[in-house]
Amino acid sequence: MTDTLTRQTTTAPAAPPRRRRRTTRTAWVLRLIALAYILALVALPVASVVQHTFADGLGPVLDVLRSPDFLAALRLTLEVAGIAVLLNTIFGVGMALLLTRYRFPGRRLMSAVIDLPVSISPVVVGVALILVYGTYGWFGPALERAGFQIIFAVPGMVLATVLVSLPLVLREVVPTLEEAGLEQEQAAQSLGANAWQRFRRITLPTIRWALAYGVALSLARSLGEFGAVRVVSGSVAGTSQTLTLYVNDSYQEFGPDAQRQAFAAAFVLMAIAVSLIVVIAALRPDQEKS
Template identity: 55%
Template sequence: MVKHVLRVIVLIYLLFLLILPVALIGWRTFGDGPGPFIDALTTHSALHAFQVTLVVAGWAVVLNTVFGVVAALLLARHEFPGKRLLNALIDLPLAVSPVVVGLALILVYGTFSPVGGWFEGRGIQIIFSTPGMVLATVFVCLPLVVRSIVPVLEELGDEQEQAARTLGAGGWQTFRRVTLPSIRAALGYGIVLSLARALGEYGAVAVVSGRTVDETQTLTLFVEERFENFDVQASYSAALALAVLAVAGLLATKLLRPRDGS
């Protein structure tokens, strides 16, 4: 009896918090058929927002994948002073508001800061351009690849890697032939999580992008801008596109989730 009551409570909670809002967006989007949905997502502004989103998310995923693998190997395979501090810093993006991240990036890389001024003096604008948006997205996605790989490395141990080195394999060869195949599923899981997080990021990107239409506007910013300008069809269509991407990412994480004993 208690099990059934708890199940009903959970289903009702999910119904009103998740299922109904998403279903309502879908119903509003296709209320007049698929034509307006296609038209809304094929405008110049919408296509540009898709392009900016993919560029920012792509760079963020690549950078976080490289950092995540290196940091995971460092945490799981080595002991060094400050290891606990590094471990804690990696989780910092989970505790800090993305808006605070955006403000901090402006203070460091803004035009009137020493670092930002140095870059702009050499023709590289960071804030209110793609590099700043990439930095903001990298920050909010920082822990995802690391936290996907570290438990797998700790569970596997380093016996196989030591055996490979004993047989004469170098560091890169050991990583490519022994370590990488062992963490492939966990790495894929972390990459998909990072991609999903990057595609849906709003707060930090909104602060550092300047929200310039057709220049620094991601899909999440496009949704807000179109809704504020009473273009609800474009807003709902873009929101549904983001929801579909999120569901696809969720399905991918289920397929790539490391299984016990793998």
């Protein structure tokens, strides 16, 4: 009896190491597959585009970055993305407050409608805008008579950009607002704080990180939008060409100069995108901490 007991205790500790070693081997295989996949799909291509951009050194890249077409594209991109992010931040925060603090019929439908544009093709988004605000669209002729051009102009590009990033701020802010509840605000109100004071002193500090995260996401999306803007812009170099369109149009032209332009502009967009995700990654833990 004692003999079997001791034998059991001696064999029992021997088993786990064997099992652990086996899972370690599986873990190794899984790790290898995962890393190889990410390397082949994302890391290597991204690295090779950087290498390709600077293949002839820094000079030619700087020449592109100083060219008038590039600068015009950069300016337009910043302008369109800036307005779009501003509109989506105001809309996102306002709508998040309404959705979390009030109950009204159609609330769920409204929430679904806000999510829809990011789930459909950007080309469909662009075409939809053309069919309403374009020359032959529902409101296009009336707007044109009144002197407003939307499609093939900056307003159309802004609308397209707003649509493809519509819920990003809202979706970040809503969970934080829901979690925070209303008690603090009600306390402030009972102490005589007005709406602006309550928003600035209580709501804003509560949603600060979520808002920053949402804004960074919207900015990344807005700066990089291609499909929807491509449909409504007309893409004329120097006037209605954003950076993404500049990359596309340069690449479609043949010749080493055009290629160099495409890669230099793509590198700029990539550098912006990567710095934004680093910022976003830095914001995320902060948001969880608070």
